[in-house]
Amino acid sequence: MVKDIEGQENERPLIFIGNDDGFRAGGLEALINIAADYGDVVAVAPFEHQSGKSSAITVDFPLRVHSIRNTERVKLYSVNGTPVDCAKLAFDRLLPRVPDLLLSGINHGYNSGNSVIYSGTMGVVFEGSFRGVPSVGFSYGDYMPDADFSLCEPIVRQVIEKVLAEGLPEGVCLNVNIPKCERILGLKRVKSASGYWKEEFEERVDPHGRVYYWLTGQYHNAEPDNPATDHYWLNRNYATVVPCRADQTAYDYL
Amino acid sequence: MVKDIEGQENERPLIFIGNDDGFRAGGLEALINIAADYGDVVAVAPFEHQSGKSSAITVDFPLRVHSIRNTERVKLYSVNGTPVDCAKLAFDRLLPRVPDLLLSGINHGYNSGNSVIYSGTMGVVFEGSFRGVPSVGFSYGDYMPDADFSLCEPIVRQVIEKVLAEGLPEGVCLNVNIPKCERILGLKRVKSASGYWKEEFEERVDPHGRVYYWLTGQYHNAEPDNPATDHYWLNRNYATVVPCRADQTAYDYL
Numbered sequence: 349m350v351k352d353i354e355g356q357e358n359e360r361p362l363i364f365i366g367n368d369d370g371f372r373a374g375g376l377e378a379l380i381n382i383a384a385d386y387g388d389v390v391a392v393a394p395f396e397h398q399s400g401k402s403s404a405i406t407v408d409f410p411l412r413v414h415s416i417r418n419t420e421r422v423k424l425y426s427v428n429g430t431p432v433d434c435a436k437l438a439f440d441r442l443l444p445r446v447p448d449l450l451l452s453g454i455n456h457g458y459n460s461g462n463s464v465i466y467s468g469t470m471g472v473v474f475e476g477s478f479r480g481v482p483s484v485g486f487s488y489g490d491y492m493p494d495a496d497f498s499l500c501e502p503i504v505r506q507v508i509e510k511v512l513a514e515g516l517p518e519g520v521c522l523n524v525n526i527p528k529c530e531r532i533l534g535l536k537r538v539k540s541a542s543g544y545w546k547e548e549f550e551e552r553v554d555p556h557g558r559v560y561y562w563l564t565g566q567y568h569n570a571e572p573d574n575p576a577t578d579h580y581w582l583n584r585n586y587a588t589v590v591p592c593r594a595d596q597t598a599y600d601y602l
Numbered sequence: 603m604v605k606d607i608e609g610q611e612n613e614r615p616l617i618f619i620g621n622d623d624g625f626r627a628g629g630l631e632a633l634i635n636i637a638a639d640y641g642d643v644v645a646v647a648p649f650e651h652q653s654g655k656s657s658a659i660t661v662d663f664p665l666r667v668h669s670i671r672n673t674e675r676v677k678l679y680s681v682n683g684t685p686v687d688c689a690k691l692a693f694d695r696l697l698p699r700v701p702d703l704l705l706s707g708i709n710h711g712y713n714s715g716n717s718v719i720y721s722g723t724m725g726v727v728f729e730g731s732f733r734g735v736p737s738v739g740f741s742y743g744d745y746m747p748d749a750d751f752s753l754c755e756p757i758v759r760q761v762i763e764k765v766l767a768e769g770l771p772e773g774v775c776l777n778v779n780i781p782k783c784e785r786i787l788g789l790k791r792v793k794s795a796s797g798y799w800k801e802e803f804e805e806r807v808d809p810h811g812r813v814y815y816w817l818t819g820q821y822h823n824a825e826p827d828n829p830a831t832d833h834y835w836l837n838r839n840y841a842t843v844v845p846c847r848a849d850q851t852a853y854d855y856l
Contacts, residue, residue, distance in 0.1 A: 402656035403719045404684075410806070410814035430658075432720075437815060440802045462732055465657045465725075465848055466686075474850075478716055478798040519796075520852045539851040542773075544732040548694045552664070560664035561691060591852040594719055596728075597793040598774045598845040600853075 361387035361448035361512060364476070366435050368455065368468030370397040371416055371426040375454035375488065378497035382504050383451055384421050386512060390443055392434040394468075395426045399457075403471040404430045411437060431468035435475040449512060450476030453486035454497055454504070460487070460525045460578045461541040461567060464592065470523055474594035477521040482511050484521065489528040489582065500526045503535060503587045523590040527582045535587045541577035543569040615641035615702035615766060618730070620689050622709065622722025624651040625670055625680040629708035629742065632751035636758050637705055638675050640766060644697055646688040648722075649680045653711075657725040658684045665691060685722035689729040703766060704730030707740035708751055708758070714741070714779045714832045715795040715821060718846065724777055728848035731775040736765050738775065743782040743836065754780045757789060757841045777844040781836045789841045795831035797823040 363383045367376045371393035383389050395414075406429045417424040425442060427434045431452075439446075452472040459467040469485045476483030484507055488500050503526050516522065523540075526532065548565035569579050578588040617637045621630045625647035637643050649668070660683045671678040679696060681688045685706075693700075706726040713721040723739045730737030738761055742754050757780050770776065777794075780786065802819035823833050832842040 400659040400661050402658045402686075402725070404656045404658040405654040405720055405817060407654050407817055410808075410816050411803070412812070412814050432656075433817070436799070436802050436817070441805075441815070462848065464850060465728060466659055470850075471656070471719075474719060517855055520855050537856065539853065539856060540849055542849070545690070548690050549665070551695075554664075558666070560666050561695065562664050563659060563661055563687070563690070591855040592850040593852045594716065594850070595794055595796070596718060596724075596846040596848070596850060598847045599793065601771055601774050601845040602791065602793060 362445060363387040363389050363449045363451060364438055364443060364447040365389055365391040366431055366452045366472035367393050368398045368401060368431040370394045371424060373456065374493065374495060375456050375497055378500065379451055379454050379486065379504065380422055380424070382501060383508065386508055387448065389422045390438065391424045392427060392438040392442055394431060394434055395428045398430050398468050400466045401430045401468040401471065402466050403432050403474060405436070406430055406433050413437065413442070432471045432475055435472045439479060446479065447481055450481045450483040451486065454500055455487035456493065456495055457491040458487050458489050458525050458582065459485065459523060460582060460588070461543050461569060463567070464523060464540055473521045473523070477519065477594045482516040484511060484524060486524045486526065488526045499532065503532060506535065507589065519593050519595060520591050523592050524587065525578055525582055526587045527585055529585045531585065532587050533585045535589060536581040538578050538581060538588050538590060539576055540590050541569050541574065541579040542571055543567055616699060617641040617643050617703045617705060618692055618697060618701040619643055619645040620685055620706045620726035621647050622652045622655060622685040624648045625678060627710065628747065628749060629710050629751055632754065633705055633708050633740065633758065634676055634678070636755060637762065640762055641702065643676045644692065645678045646681060646692040646696055648685060648688055649682045652684050652722050654720045655684045655722040655725065656720050657686050657728060659690070660684055660687050667691065667696070686725045686729055689726045693733060700733065701735055704735045704737040705740065708754055709741035710747065710749055711745040712741050712743050712779050712836065713739065713777060714836060714842070715797050715823060717821070718777060718794055727775045727777070731773065731848045736770040738765060738778060740778045740780065742780045753786065757786060760789065761843065773847050773849060774845050777846050778841065779832055779836055780841045781839055783839045785839065786841050787839050789843060790835040792832050792835060792842050792844060793830055794844050795823050795828070795833040796825055797821055
């Protein structure tokens with residue numbers, strides 16, 4: 349028996365949800381709707397979109413919390429900070445207890461290959477992982493604000509059900525990517541593809557004649573033909589799950 | 603024979619330096635001064651301090667570059683972005699070629715234990731690591747802006763000389779922490795201590811009666827007595843080096 353978010357005893361799991369696209373994002377709404385079938389949901393999301401914020405935290409300005417939705421099974425708050433600020437505030441102030449499960453996303457766009465390191469979606473997941481909470485990030489291969497997340501639902505349910513039933517090994521969290529395609533052929537357990545971003549800055553001149561740079565670029569996959577990697581299978585209409593650790597110690601070299 | 607930063611042929615290594623405390627930081631100046639003994643230095647640092655920015659990148663506003671210093675052996679630029687923005691701009695626009703070595707810091711304050719994940723200093727290091735450049739972050743256990751970095755010098759030189767001579771294994775980069783003490787007893791190769799931050803937000807009320815939160819907290823070390831960890835030795839006046847990987851795939855669980 350566990351306490352729900354009003355302190356009542358019940359058997360519904362407590363599920364925390366974060367994201368990096370902000371509290372208005374369609375991917376967040378889709379994830380909340382699915383998760384509410386499995387437990388009581390507390391979602392805390394950035395006030396504005398926070399793409400590429402990695403595990404950044406805010407030390408220079410104060411954070412404010414707004415309650416956006418407050419129903420029996422779903423509480424949604426916005427915070428004027430980064431994805432990880434939202435998660436930290438949730439664990440410290442907004443959650444009634446340590447949650448049984450942490451979900452992040454569904455991100456508008458992949459967090460695959462080396463992009464994991466820039467991902468606020470995965471920043472939230474690592475935050476849960478530090479606290480011993482089974483934690484999963486979901487990303488969908490459609491960057492558009494009006495992306496249709498209904499295709500993701502079977503994979504999201506499959507992963508949630510497995511993690512709620514079995515948990516995850518200590519220190520391990522999951523990064524799930526789902527391709528945009530008519531029919532997903534399955535779910536592959538793989539590693540992140542190695543690579544890097546090329547030609548990243550576009551040079552422009554402002555109306556006052558001064559140069560500025562805008563981040564852009566193409567991902568260069570160093571192992572496009574490696575079937576052990578996420579990119580390989582995403583390009584072939586499979587969803588992928590990469591088990592991850594927040595700890596970046598290179599144990600094999602120690 | 604390599605080309606130096608003016609395109610002349612010479613045998614001096616090209617060294618890139620980044621940080622997260624900004625271009626005015628004493629720790630950056632100390633690292634530039636040491637590195638200039640070993641090669642030609644190009645340093646690109648944030649215009650303002652950027653603590654806790656992890657691997658965050660800037661997608662919502664344009665970046666501008668200012669030349670701060672331009673001598674034969676040292677070029678220093680500032681950029682109005684994150685530590686990783688600075689590194690990406692350097693690799694894409696400001697470096698004449700791929701550097702032989704990347705250094706980051708010297709950070710004002712430790713980047714030890716789980717704090718690595720929030721560290722802009724280490725964000726820069728991971729950026730170099732993606733590109734196959736031997737990359738090292740240095741952090742010193744004194745948070746003060748006027749910290750005296752002279753105590754760090756022997757350790758910094760020892761690591762630079764070893765990495766320039768031997769390189770690093772593929773995908774491995776280094777996180778070096780140096781304690782503030784009268785005499786450093788040695789350098790230990792260890793893993794990052796496990797732990798998390800507790801009691802992180804201070805609640806205050808603004809002059810208009812509205813609640814806000816400020817990030818604060820205490821690090822909770824989950825393994826204080828483990829001599830395989832960085833915290834254990836930093837508390838005993840040893841410097842530590844943790845070999846790290848940017849790739850967070852949990853290979854042992856795959």
